[in-house]
Structures are given as C-alpha cells and as structure tokens.
Amino acid sequence: MKFTTKQKIIFDTLDKFNKPLSAENLFEMLDEGTMNLSTIYRTLEKFYQEGLVSRNYLDNTAYYYLTKDEHHHYMICEICKKKYEMDCHIDEIILKIQEEYGFKVSHHDLNFYGVCKNCQ
Numbered sequence: 001m002k003f004t005t006k007q008k009i010i011f012d013t014l015d016k017f018n019k020p021l022s023a024e025n026l027f028e029m030l031d032e033g034t035m036n037l038s039t040i041y042r043t044l045e046k047f048y049q050e051g052l053v054s055r056n057y058l059d060n061t062a063y064y065y066l067t068k069d070e071h072h073h074y075m076i077c078e079i080c081k082k083k084y085e086m087d088c089h090i091d092e093i094i095l096k097i098q099e100e101y102g103f104k105v106s107h108h109d110l111n112f113y114g115v116c117k118n119c120q
C-alpha cells in the first residue's frame, strides 16, 4: 500500500507509540489542524482492511495497533482496569475454524476479562 502524507503520519504515530491507540488518541496527539477526526477514522479503517493494523474494542472504543510479528491479546482486570499483555495462542483455533467451517480468518481481536492477581 502506498501511503498518502496523512496516512504516513498516522502510520508513523502508531509505530512510534507502539501501543493501541484510538482515533481520538491520535487526534489529540497530532498537531492541531493536521487532520480532522473523520480522516483519522477513515485511515484507520483502511489500514484495518489492508491488514496493517489490528483492532481491539474496549468500552465501545476501537483501539488500533500495527500488526507486527508480536501480536498480542489483553487480559483486562475488571477491578483495577489494568491491561495485561499476553501472547497469541489461538493459531490452532483459527486452523480449526478454517477446517470445520471453511471460513478463512484474516484477523481477529480478543480480550480476556476477569480479575488480576493483585486484585484477587
């Protein structure tokens, strides 16, 4: 995918911060007037369609992060609201989905909710 200037800025910002960011996060981080919120939404959606970013929903807000080799999931504590990163271990499930349902999975998002060690 060939980036436009604005797409490049968003991509670089996601790359630099290396953590899930929402469109609003990006909007606040970028210099005022660099681009409007709807441009950011559209760009993130495009990145998502292209498989450049993964998406994760938290409290009805979509967070995006670059899809790299280290693809993570989150364990979210419902008490302290802390997010704990964990490696992805669901390759087998994806294969199973493909075999059983003939559904070709291109990407996925998955959070685990519960109570962390500290809060138990």
Ligand SMILES: [Zn+2]
Pocket: 077, 078, 079, 080, 081, 082, 115, 116, 117, 118, 119
């Ligand atoms: Zn906790």
Ligand SMILES: [Zn+2]
Pocket: 071, 072, 073, 088, 089, 090, 108
């Ligand atoms: Zn995964």
